[in-house]
Amino acid sequence: MATEATNGIITCQPPKIDHLDGQGYLFGYPIAHSLSPLLHQTIFEPLGLNWDYFLLSSTDIKQFLRLIRGSKCYGSGVTMPHKIAILPHLDDLTPECRAVGACNTVFWRDDKLVGTNTDIAGVRESFLQNVPASKFRNRPGLVVGGGGAARSAVYALVEYLGCKTVYLVNRDPSEVEAVVAWCTAQGYGDGLVHVSTVAQAEALEGPGAAVACVPNFPPVTEAEWEARRIMECFLSKPHTGAILEMCYHPVVWTEIAEISKQAGWEVILGTEAMIYQGFEQARCWTGKSIAELPVKRVKNTIAQELSKARL
Structure with a gap:
């Protein structure tokens, strides 16, 4: 092999x-x-x-x-x-x-x-097998979350889905910094942008492919609410793309899936x-x-x- x-x-x-x-x-x-x-x-x-x-x-x-x-x-x-x-x-x-x-x-x-x-192939094929490339090609990507799942999502967006820029949104800035540092060291992090405020998101081009890598829990802390507001800001932009909601347990249809659907985005289930x-x-x-x-x-x-x- x-x-x-x-x-x-x-x-x-x-x-x-x-x-x-x-x-x-x-x-x-x-x-x-x-x-x-x-x-x-x-x-x-x-x-x-x-x-x-x-x-x-x-x-x-x-x-x-x-x-x-x-x-x-x-x-x-x-x-x-x-x-x-x-x-x-x-x-x-x-x-x-x-x-x-x-x-x-x-x-x-x-x-x-x-x-x-x-996991990289899982992200890649979720988009390629379910939505037309026109939804996301030559547009920024968006990853909500941090850690290993976020790195796999970033890699798939950058290397296979044509996203030269990828926005990172997360409640914990230190996790985003760690993702950026890792991806940059490995050669695919130059286009990563940490979006930490709604005002910053409002000024940016809308993404075409989004991957949510967070559990299906409603926001509680102010940091969690700010991350949710930033995500909703991106989803409300004129271009409606496709979002892969990685969470599918214990329920397949999550809060993020419903918010995305209401915003006109195509939802790809985590399954x-x-x-x-x-x-x-x-x-x-x-x-x-x-x-x-x-x-x-x-x-x-x-x-x-x-x-x-x-x-």
């Missing part, structure tokens, strides 16, 4: 594992609500792969490494709080994994355990990002292209599961 990316797609070869007997894990804590096992089993079955995908709700990295280095493991997912902590334990990293400084997927290449980041990052994981593990994966089947299965959860 090669780790170099071509047009944003990691080239992969299928692992040397008996297709009738393989296993993988989602390593994180807590993860009881995760839909990843359902997603991947729905992918594997039509491909004729009798592979298992288990939730490993744990904080023990050594245990995870012992499991994944077993002969029957095709690869695994990694989620919070391990996306950064896992990096020193891997044999190699893909360029995108290095760029965002976080790993959410591991796979095998030449007997080496390689880390990559498919889209979850699904497309999962397809990218499956590509790394199986060597199949997206066209060979059961996209419609997966989307229907996830939608049905979420509808049951709301009953």
